Amino acid sequence: MLIDSHAHLFFKDFKNDLDDVLKRAKDAGVEYIICPGTDLPTSIASVELAEKYPFIYAAVGFHPHDASKLDDKSLSEIEKLSHHPKVVAIGEIGLDYHYDFSPRPKQIEAFKSQIELAQKRDLPIIIHSREAEDDVISILENQIKKNPDWRKSLAKNYDRYPTPKGVFHCFPGDSKLAWKVINMGFYVSLTGPVTYGNKPNKPNSMIDVATNVSAEHILLETDCPYLTPAPFRGKRNEPAYVKYIAEKIAELQHLSVNDIARASSFAVYNLFGIGKYPDPVFSYTIRNSLYLNITLRCNADCVFCDRKGEAIVKGNNLKITKEPTADEVIKAISDPRRYDEIVFCGFGEPTIRFDLMKEVSRWIKANGGKVRLNTDGHGNLINHRNIIPEMKGLIDSISISLNSTDPVQYGKLMRLDGEKYFPAMVEFAKECVKNNFDVTMTMVDLANVNEEQVRAFVEKEIGAKFKNRPLF
Ligand code: SF4
Ligand SMILES: [Zn+2]
Structure with a gap:
């Protein structure tokens, strides 16, 4: 399921063949389309399209190009439109200093007054920013400070990011700027230029974003x-082409198109309320691997872990309410040879259910599959014995979260006794290497951890492979 989060279907370009265009979109797997207005007539046209087609939603607002046309009267018309049940956002609004079609002071005034409207209506915004990022961000920061309750109704118990307030459409910056706006509560949206490649002396910033920002923060759009x-x-x-954007991002993220579609559709659900909250699952695929989420319990409580939060990974809801039995897990796998590997993982420590792990692994191995264990490396402490001999012949590869080479920092990150658990984890890793398991040590990409130091420790001290994994 793909969503084109930004399509201007009201333009005359689509006057003669809109139904064909929409049919091609459906055939390409596009489930929903959001159509943002650019002034009053096009906002009305967007709402009319949304009324006519169940899968189209509208956003209403004045584009910076048209900012000089916005007055009190048209603003109150936009407000009236925003009450329509299929209007999901105020947009597109923002600043465009590339063309300067409207004078900058007027653009700024229109941007501010429309953010205020969104805040009053508790709606998200769709932002257009071109060569104006500094001003856009400082205006947003001020407005958020002025109205701290904006979108607070969406707050959940364990949010890692501020409540979603909007999207930067056709994201104009690199991944560093993307993380900045993500941490302010915004999504970034990618479009056609992500497929254009890098120019010899000018790197394509959209490729940088698509490579270095995790899929959960990225929306797909055509801007057709x-x-x-x-x-x-x-x-x-046209909206059908959104699949080329998804394919490119999938390639850059080493994920499948399905993974990108699922993750970005969940982002659209979060931001605009379109679609459906995913049901909890204990087995799910990423790329061509099957992941088994056999427990949510863990002996650690990592600061970066979303286990107690929403526990959504690439649009998969891992918040299981009941731990699956071995029979249920085996039934879900069905044929192990269909997958590159089957991974015990999830938001929880699988060795807490070591007996189930062994039973399922035995069955997977007997049926021609490959098994990987993702673990915090505390399995021996958890089970009060050395479990490594029992894993022989059942597990092919093991990924252990290393997190840090300093026991104190390790303890702080995982919120447990680092002096006790760090050496136990290192010992576990070394024993696994000695017993010929294929061992990878992973580290979440955190600013305050020295990657090179960690890599050297893993390769020289432990003799394992090293992998840096991005923070969601
Ligand atoms: S070890 Fe894994 S599951 Fe446990 S709290 Fe840390 S990140 Fe979450
Ligand atoms: Zn647009």
């Missing part, structure tokens, strides 16, 4: 009729 992706660059763009 503009910004047509390769291989149709130069022709009219």
Whole structure:
């Protein structure tokens, strides 16, 4: 399921063949389309489209190009439109200092007054920013400070990011800027240029974002009729082509198109309330691997772990309410040879259910599959014995979270006794290497951990492989 989160279907480009365009979108797997207005007539047209087609939603607002046309009267018309049940956002609004079609003071005024409208209506915003990022961000910061309750109704118990307030459409910066706005409560949206490749002396910032920002923060859009992706660059763009954006991001993230579609659809659900909250699952695929989430329990409580939060990974809801039995797990796997590997993982420590792990692994091995264990490396302490001999022949590879090479920092990150658990984890890793398991030590990409130091420790001291994994 794909969502084109930004399509201007009201433009005359689509006047003659909109139904064909929408049929092609459906055939390409596009489930929903959001159509943002750019002034009053196009906002009305967006709402009319949303009324006519169940899978189209509207956003209403004045684009910075049209900011000089916004007055009190048209603003109150936009407000009236925003009460329509299919209006999901105020947009697109923002600043465009590239074209300066409206004078900058007028653009700023229109941007502020429309953010205030969104805040009053508790709606998210769709932001257009071109060569104006500093001003856009400082205006947003001020407005958020002024109205701290904006979107607070969406707050959950364990949020790692501020409640979602909007999206930067056609994201204009690199991954560093992307993480900055993500930490302010915004999503980033990618479009055609992500497929254009890097120019020799000018790196493509959208490729940087698509590579270095995790999929859960990225929305997909065409911005049609503009910004047509390769291989149709130069022709009219249309919602069906959003699949080329998804394919490119999947390639850059080493994920499947399904993973990108699922993750970005969940982002759209979170931000605009479109679609459906995913049901909890204990087995799910990422790329061509099957992941088994056999428990949510863990002996640690990592600061970066979302186990007690929503526990959504690439749009999969891992918040299981009941731990599966071995029979249920085996039934879910069905044929182990269908997958590259089957991974015990999840938001929980699988060795807490070591007996179930062994039973399922035995069955997987007997049926031609490969098994990986993702663990915190505390399995011996958890089970009060050396479990490594019992894993022989059942587990092929093991990924252990290393997190830090300093016991004190390790303890702080995992919120447990580092002096006790750090050496136990290192010992566990060394024993696994000695017993010929294929061992990888992983580290979450945190600013205050020295990656090179950790890598050297893993490769020289433990003799395992090292992998840096991005923070969600
Ligand atoms: S060890 Fe894994 S499951 Fe446990 S708290 Fe840390 S990140 Fe979460
Ligand atoms: Zn647009």
